[in-house]
Amino acid sequence: MNTIEETLWNYIDGNCSPDEQKAIHTLIAGDEAYRLKYQELLKLNTEFSAMELDEPSMAFTYNVMEAIRTEQAQQPLKAAINKRIILGIAIFFVLTIAILLGFVLSNIQLSAVTVATPAGLKMPEVNTYFTKPVIEGFLFFDVVMALYLFDTFLRRKSQPKEI
């Protein structure tokens, strides 16, 4: 049930429909009780609107920005560095090396290459080092490492991001 006060506050705040507004307007014009209450509430409304805001200390803004700066400075370097920059640098080096390698390989004339070994130098027999068990062991190690890295990658991906 709407009291006179509630109805009048709605009218003052502009929360009434046009029909309601018209009806209340008529009531204020014709009914003394409504008119007096309306004037009282209107004065209160003006009073409340004139409420003053409090002022924080002079150093408030500085303190906020300083706190933000301190927080950023305390961030671990890993989180502060933009991953795109790292990726960009990596792409630059890979491209440079690839271009250089391509240039060098395209300019080599293998037929013109003659390797002159010094008279007393004995070249080691590579075949003695790269035996079947060594190659198998190496491949096994590679597979284990690849599985370990893949597992780490999946674990990191499934972890929820911190807000």
Place this chain on the structure above:
Amino acid sequence: MQSKLSDIALIEQTLGGNQSAYTDLVKRHQRFVFTLAMRFAKSREDAEEIAQDCFIKAYRSLAAFQGQSKFSTWLYSIVYTTAMTFLRKKRLDTDSIDDENIYIQIENNTSGYDVNNAENKSRSFYLNKAIEQLLPDDATIITMFYKGELSLEEIGQALGMEANTVKVKLFRARQRLKEKLERNLKHEAKELI
């Protein structure tokens, strides 16, 4: 000019790495945020702590602000939750404001002030005193409505309530504020109101 930029433009600049844009945002909203914090904390030191905390939290989650509501509405919701957390931490007895004994203490303070500083009596003084005596929720809704330039819907968004609930709460808060004003001013209230 930087100060003429909208909140959204300042947020974009801040996200682009321009920290001075955030300084402007803080300067623009600090008075209102501090006033809201004062509605909960009652001491300037605590209110500054709450307000500062709000701006830091807002900075941290600025990228998450999607611009669907006004920045001020979003910021005031942070103020509200931060202040509520602060109150919980401090274990302030918010209901005690309505306690008659406490009220008498506040009233005595006011009357003491009246005797010694009669010349300082002003409308805003009495209004501020009355607001201080309100429950934090009432004081917040009244402050948001009259000084925050927020609609009932926006206040509802900031406080996590329906607009209709805000409307009812605003009505009750205004009634209580009027009562406090009248009690504080006693006979003078008649002149003021």
